[in-house]
Amino acid sequence: MGLLRYVPAAAGAVSLAFTAKAARTVRERRYYEKQGVTFSRTYPIIGSETDISGLIGRNKTRDYLYLDHPATDFVGSIRGFDIQLYAVNRQATETLTSPAVTGKYIDRDTPALYSFGQLSPSAMTFQKITTENFGDRKRNLGKGFDQERIDEVSARRAAGMCAAFDPRAPLDMKTIAGDYTREVMGEFVWGQDAMRLTVSYKDGRGDVSQVPFMLALNETFTGLRFYSNRFWNRVHFPAATWPVTREARRLQYNIRALQEHLAGLLKDVPGAGTVWEQVATGNGKLGVPLEITRDDLLTASIAGLDTVQNTVLATLWYVLQPENAKWREAIAGGTGDRKDELVEACVSESLRLSPPGSVINNKIVEDFDVDVEGRRYLLRKGTRVMPNIHALHARYGDAFLPERFLPEAKGSEPYVLPFGKGRRSCPGRNLGMVMAKNFVSRFVTEHPEARITNLADKDIHFNNLSHSQLLIAIGPAAAQGGDGVASCPVLPTRP
Numbered sequence: 383m384g385l386l387r388y389v390p391a392a393a394g395a396v397s398l399a400f401t402a403k404a405a406r407t408v409r410e411r412r413y414y415e416k417q418g419v420t421f422s423r424t425y426p427i428i429g430s431e432t433d434i435s436g437l438i439g440r441n442k443t444r445d446y447l448y449l450d451h452p453a454t455d456f457v458g459s460i461r462g463f464d465i466q467l468y469a470v471n472r473q474a475t476e477t478l479t480s481p482a483v484t485g486k487y488i489d490r491d492t493p494a495l496y497s498f499g500q501l502s503p504s505a506m507t508f509q510k511i512t513t514e515n516f517g518d519r520k521r522n523l524g525k526g527f528d529q530e531r532i533d534e535v536s537a538r539r540a541a542g543m544c545a546a547f548d549p550r551a552p553l554d555m556k557t558i559a560g561d562y563t564r565e566v567m568g569e570f571v572w573g574q575d576a577m578r579l580t581v582s583y584k585d586g587r588g589d590v591s592q593v594p595f596m597l598a599l600n601e602t603f604t605g606l607r608f609y610s611n612r613f614w615n616r617v618h619f620p621a622a623t624w625p626v627t628r629e630a631r632r633l634q635y636n637i638r639a640l641q642e643h644l645a646g647l648l649k650d651v652p653g654a655g656t657v658w659e660q661v662a663t664g665n666g667k668l669g670v671p672l673e674i675t676r677d678d679l680l681t682a683s684i685a686g687l688d689t690v691q692n693t694v695l696a697t698l699w700y701v702l703q704p705e706n707a708k709w710r711e712a713i714a715g716g717t718g719d720r721k722d723e724l725v726e727a728c729v730s731e732s733l734r735l736s737p738p739g740s741v742i743n744n745k746i747v748e749d750f751d752v753d754v755e756g757r758r759y760l761l762r763k764g765t766r767v768m769p770n771i772h773a774l775h776a777r778y779g780d781a782f783l784p785e786r787f788l789p790e791a792k793g794s795e796p797y798v799l800p801f802g803k804g805r806r807s808c809p810g811r812n813l814g815m816v817m818a819k820n821f822v823s824r825f826v827t828e829h830p831e832a833r834i835t836n837l838a839d840k841d842i843h844f845n846n847l848s849h850s851q852l853l854i855a856i857g858p859a860a861a862q863g864g865d866g867v868a869s870c871p872v873l874p875t876r877p
C-alpha cells in the first residue's frame with residue numbers, strides 16, 4: 383500500500399520527461415526547417431512510421447519515402463525522439479562521406495543494434511570508429527577476404543547448384559539464392575568442417591531441433607531484421623529486444639544458442655585459409671577479447687547473406703525481362719573478360735535500381751557546419767544523418783541500362799553508393815560482387831531459355847525487407863508460356 387503512494391509521482395516524472403523530449407524534438411525540427419531542410423510528413427510520437435508501413439507492405443524500404451525532393455540537399459524525418467536527416471544529392475552526400483568530415487564529426491549510432499545487432503553487439507558494424515583497435519579489426523577482416531578464394535568457392539557452388547535444377551517445375555529463386563549465399567559464406571568464413579556442425583534451433587512453431595549452424599544463423603539474422611521492422615519496434619527501437627512476444631523470445635533463444643555454439647567453436651583450431659583463421663590470428667595478436675572476435679566473425683558471416691541474395695534476385699529479375707533479352711543473350715554467348723564485364727555491368731545497374739539496403743545510420747557527435755554548393759547548414763550533436771542511397775540512385779531513372787557501367791562508359795557512370803562510401807563503407811563489396819556475378823553468369827549461361835513465371839505479381843521489388851518471390855521456368859517448361867505456377871509443387875519450406 384505504502385509503495386502505491388509513489389505511483390502518481392513516478393507517472394508524473396515519466397510524462398514530464400516524455401513531454402520535455404517531445405518538445406526538444408519539435409524545437410530541433412523548427413531549427414532545421416529554418417535552414418531550408420524539407421521534412422517528410424510526420425505524426426506525433428510515431429513520426430513517419432505509418433507511411434513507412436505502407437511502403438514496407440509494398441516491398442519497398444523506408445528510404446523510398448524520401449525520393450521526391452529533387453530540389454533539396456537534406457530531407458528530414460523523426461525517428462523515435464531523434465531528428466533524422468537524409469542527404470539526397472551528391473553534394474550533400476560528399477559532405478558526410480569524405481573521410482575528414484566522417485572521422486571527426488559523425489559516427490556510428492544505429493538502430494540496427496536492436497535488430498540483428500543483438501547477435502553480435504560488439505561487432506565493428508555497431509561500434510564507433512574511435513573504438514580501440516577499430517581500424518586494425520577492419521583490416522584483419524579485410525585480410526581474410528581473399529578474392530581468389532571467394533571466386534573459387536562461389537564458382538564451384540554456383541556450378542553445382544545450376545547443374546542440379548529440376549526443370550519440371552518453376553524454380554523458387556528466393557530459396558535457391560538464399561541457399562547459395564549461405565553455403566558460400568559459411569564455407570568461406572568457417573571452412574567446410576565447421577559448416578557441418580549443428581546447433582539447437584527453435585522454429586516458428588516453437589519446436590526445437592538440431593539444424594546446420596549457418597541455417598540457424600541465417601534464419602535468426604533475417605528474423606531479427608523483420609521483427610525490428612514491426613511498427614512499434616520502429617517507433618521505439620529498444621522494444622525489439624523486449625521479451626514480450628513469442629517471436630522475441632524465440633529469436634533470443636536462437637541468439638543464445640548461436641553465441642554458445644561459437645564460444646565453443648572458437649576454442650578449436652581454425653580451418654586453413656578461412657576468414658576465421660585470419661581474424662582470430664590478427665585479433666589475437668592485438669589482444670582483442672574472444673567475444674569481440676566472435677562478433678566480428680558473426681558480422682562477416684551474415685553481412686553477405688541477404689545482401690547478396692537480393693542482388694542475385696534483382697539482377698535475374700532485370701536480365702530476364704523480355705525487353706532486356708539482348709543482355710541475357712550477350713551474357714549467355716559471351717566469353718572471357720568481356721563476359722565478366724557484361725555481367726558486372728548488369729549487377730551494378732541492378733544494385734543501382736534495387737540496392738539491398740541503406741548505408742548504416744550515424745549520429746553527429748559534435749556540432750558542425752556543412753557547405754553544400756554555397757548553402758550552409760549547422761548540424762547539431764545528436765542528429766541522425768546518413769546519405770539516402772535510393773534517392774541518389776533514383777535520379778538516373780527507372781530504365782535498366784547496364785551500358786552505363788561498361789568499361790567504355792568510364793568517367794560518365796552514375797554516382798552510386800550501394801556499398802556506402804568512406805571509412806564506414808562495406809569491406810565486403812568485392813566479395814559480394816564476385817558472389818553475385820558468379821551465380822548470375824552461371825545461371826544465365828546454363829539456362830538462356832529461362833523465363834520468369836510470376837511477372838504479373840504485384841509490387842515486385844528486391845531488397846532486404848521485401849517478401850517478393852522470383853519464380854523461373856527452365857528447360858522445355860520455359861518455352862510453354864503461361865505462368866507455370868499451377869504446376870509448382872509446394873515451395874520448399876525452412877525450419
Ligand code: HEM
Pocket residue numbers: 506507508520681682683685686687689690693738739740741742743799800801802803805806807808809810811813814815818
Ligand atoms: C552485394 C552485397 C553487399 C552489399 C550491397 C553491401 C552493402 C553494405 C552497406 C551499404 C554497408 C554500410 C556502409 C556505410 O554505412 O557506409 C555495409 C557495411 C558492411 N558490410 Fe557490406 N554489403 C554487401 C556484402 C558484404 C559482404 C559479402 C560482407 C562480408 C563478407 C560485408 C561486410 C560488411 C561489414 C563488416 C560492414 C560494416 C562496416 C563498418 O561498419 O565499418 N558486406 N555493406
